[in-house]
Structure formats: C-alpha cells, structure tokens
Amino acid sequence: MIVVDTNVVAYLLLPGARTPEAEAAFHNDPDWAAPMLWRSELRNVLALYLRRAEFALSRAVAIMDQAEKLMRGREYQVAAERILAAAAQSTCTAYDCEFVALAQELGVPLVTTDSMILRQFPATAVALGRFAKT
Secondary structure (H helix, E strand, O other): OEEEOHHHHHHHHOOOOOHHHHHHHHHHOOOEEEEOHHHHHHHHHHHHHHHOOOOOHHHHHHHHHHHHHHHOOOEEOOOHHHHHHHHHOOOOOHHHHHHHHHHHHHOOOEEEOOHHHHHHOOOOEEEHHHHHOO
16 A cells, blocks of 8 residues: 555546656556545546546546546545644645645555645655655
C-alpha cells in the first residue's frame, strides 16, 4: 500500500506527460490510499479542465467516477491532531499534511510530486518518478 497525493491520481487518469510515471507507480503498487480530501482536490482539477473547455462535463463526471472506483475502500479520515502536528513541524498546508499524516499513520510512503512535501518530509514522502522506477 502507498498513499498518493491527488496529483498522482490525476496523472493516472488525465493523459499527459506524467501519465507514464503514474502508470508505473500503479503497476508497482496498485493499492493506493488517500485521505477523503483527495475527492475535493480532484474535483477542483476537473473544474479547471472544464473552465478551459478541455473536455465536456460528461467526461469530467466519468473521470471522477473512475477515480472513485480506483480509491474505493482506501479512503481515510485523518485525525486533526495528526494533521496539525505535521503542519506545526513544516510550512506545508494543512491540506498537504493530511496526506503526510495518513502515510505516517499507515506506515507507508506518500508518493507525490510536491517538492515542498518531499523536502520537508523526506522520511515519509517519495517522488513519483523515483517510486515509478522501483
């Protein structure tokens, strides 16, 4: 099992330059977990695509459905105390610290592309590119 940040989920489901890395990460460990927050973050990504008219509402809904199926059963509520403790020891947002705290709680790596998380939580976070090559 790994915890993935929302961008990793987006890279897997929205074809682009980082899709091959996300696919390799999924191949290496398809048991992806995330805090419940990932849903709102992915909806925000999809809203940006809609506003730029990159695809229709029906495609955005289909991608969200696909993501929900991918993550079903591996979405977690994270205790506020854990999130705030991670935030207190870093300059990362509380949103980012939800992913960090979950990975720490589960004792698994957080796979991310966020350079600040990677810098501030090197014992927890692993870069997507590095994880994809394992």
